[in-house]
Amino acid sequence: MRGLRAGLLALLMVLGMAVFAAACGGDDDGGGGGSGGTPATKDDVDLTQGQDVTIAMVTHGDGGSFWAVAKKGAEDGAKQMGVTLKYSESNNDPQKQAQLIDAAVTEKVDGLAVSAPNPDALKDSLQKAVDAGIPVITLNSGADDYESLGAYTHVGQTEEIAGEGAGAKFKEAGAKKVLCIIHEQANIGLNQRCDGAKTGFGGDVENLQVKGTDDVQTTLTEIQSKLQADKSIDAVLALNPDIAVAARDAIKGAGSSAKLGTFDLSGDVVTAIQDGEIEFAIDQQQYLQGYLPVVFLTLNKTNANTVGGGQPVLTGPGFVTKDNAETVAQLAKDGTR
Amino acid sequence: MTEADGGGSPAAAVTAPGAPAPEPVADERLANIGLPARLMRRPEVGSLLGALVICAFFWITTDVFGTLDGIANWTDVASTLGIMAVAVALLMIGGEFDLSAGVMTGTTGLLMGLLTTEWGLSMWPAILLTFLFAAGVGFVNGYMVVKTKLPSFIVTLATFFVLQGVNLGVTKAITGTVRVAGLGDVPGYDSASGLFSSTFWAPHNFRISVVWWIAIAALATWVLARTRAGNWIFAVGGDANASRNVGVPVARVKIALFMTTAIAAALVGIMIALRLSSVQAGQGVGEEFTYIIAAVVGGCLLTGGYGSAIGASLGALIVGMAFIGIQFSGWNTDWRFLFLGVILLLAVLVNNLVRHRAEGARR
DSSP states (O other), X not given: OHHHHHHHHHHHHHHHHHHHHHHXXXXXXXXXXXXXXXXXXXXXXXXXTTOOOEEEEEEOOOSSHHHHHHHHHHHHHHHHHTOEEEEEEOTTOHHHHHHHHHHHHHTTOSEEXXXXXXXXXXXXXXXXXXXXTOOEEEESSOTTTTTTTTOSEEEEOOHHHHHHHHHHHHHHTTOSEEEEEEOOTTOHHHHHHHHHHHHHHXXXXXXXXXXXXXXXXXXHHHHHHXXXXXXXXXXXXXXXXXXXXXXXXXXXXXTOOOEEEEESOOHHHHHHHHTTSSOEEEEOOHHHHHHHHHHHHHHHHHHOOOOSTTSOEEOOOEEEOTTTHHHHHHHHHHTOO | OOXXXXXXXXXXXXXXXXXXXXXXXXXXXXXXXXHHHHHHTSTTHHHHHHHHHHHHHHHHHSSSTTSHHHXXXXXXXXXXXXXXXXXXXXXXXXXXXXXXXXHHHHHHHHHHHHXXXXXXXXXXXXXXXXXXXXHHHHHHHHHHHHHHOOOHHHHHHHHHHHHXXXXXXXXXXXXXXXXXXXGGGSTTHHHHHHHHTOEESTTTOEEHHHHHHHHHHHHHHHHHHHSHHHHHHHHHHHOHHHHHHTTOOHHHHHHHHHHHHHHHHHHHHHHHHHHHTEEETTTTTTHHHHHHHHHHHTTOOTTSSOOOHHHHHHHHHHHHHHHHHHHHHTOOGGGHHHHHHHHHHHHHHHHHHHHHHHHGGGO
């Protein structure tokens, strides 16, 4: 018994150290931040080209396949610009997001990129950033509020217009009733997309709240039982690639012939489009939403450039259909689309 | 039996001839225990060690963790968590769980938001009604647990789902969106946010919730250690039947603990709502486990009857320090939960190890 416990403890210690090493290894600039105590290695010099710029990106992301691409964009942007990136996600918790922004302001980062699904909640924290002289850009969510939040531009797509596009696409295909699947309780942008779809479709659009990306299996069951209960639904709009895949299986499982459209891409979604299982995907090109703010903020710091001229920089919407799916397929598998 | 044997211990009477005479054994319950051992037996010692290690680690490896601004950051994260952890710790010492504690912070925040922005109440009456509502929900939780004798795990899980559904359904039915916004324009907002969500000590801007947290932890510690209610809480958590037999009002204590937890959730819900001047329908969902984790890291037993409010506060502090420390370190946040999990597991193991060592002499 005692031996077992000691063994367990040793295992945990090793695991702990492995995690620690992995965590530190993930970012070359690790804990050293700007301590300046350790001389920079040759690699650092090559990568940073002498720049000492730190950009913080705080999103409401959940680590799902959508945000993984945005994060990759931010990381690639940081690598190419030779700056340090501190990326963090709040998993839709506005209080945590505000606290993470506070932490970035404490660190006096050189630029701050923030997604703002709930602008009220971030107002105070972003004001602190502005007061501290940190340039701010909003990304992904916040197209209507970036100016009042003190951001000099917004990088993303407007939800309603993208939703309208999806609605119009279903109308074109001759659908009668659309089911719009909302996978995050508290994200206002998702409701705006469904509202937009209603406008663009001009007919019956019903919203369905599901469990979400945390629990795709339950979500699948929820969609399937909805389709079984209401046979008049002949079109389904998913707002996230993981949910779209679940919806595809749910449509099959329910024996329904509903047409499926989705927001955003993943490797699976593109394959499904090629196979004709998904009609279209609205691509907001979230890679750009990670990449561009890092580039813009770095240029702002090093060259005093302001991109956007006070207008948002739109990364979408674009449609991926069977026609152009081939090109996008490889890129989606690489995790950049 | 000779006269000489009369006062001897029973052990001495059966000792084989020739064996060394055993030392006279004092009553073990009256034995003198050294100060170190007594300290080591406190429930919060493991979390204290854990907190010190994590604090030292981030203090050394990052530039800003140890600055006043940095401390303001992580005490901010720990404070609302800590208030809940203390209440949940009391409930756990009393032998029960409340899985609806997390979602209650959302329900109460939304209620206050709807009362003010939709039904035109000013802030203070809305806050009063919110506390009353929370007390009511806590009472229902406690009453159902006591009357049905079902595990509180199940009963409050039901409450959790009911509230989660109500939060979303009512919010969308009334506002048409998934959040209640515009709290900042309600009359009385300034005075209410002054009390619940302001900051002090500019320019470092510590949150006022930190003061609430410390005060609540101190109050809970006093109740546990110095009052009859505190004895009752330990008693009902240790053995409900035995305490009922000696006259402890078990049902009343448990219901009061559920109400305390719900009222604490209302306090935190109000704090968050006032701070963000808006509330999302999904607020607080999933946080209940963080509260329980903080309490367990702080030395509360899942079986009840043992634990401390200070320990739970330290547990909350660990979570807060790790959350902000990882951010300051700039580690790849993909690993955050793995790291948090390992920290929590290590803290609990250290806790266990230290306590077993300290109690070793007793067994």
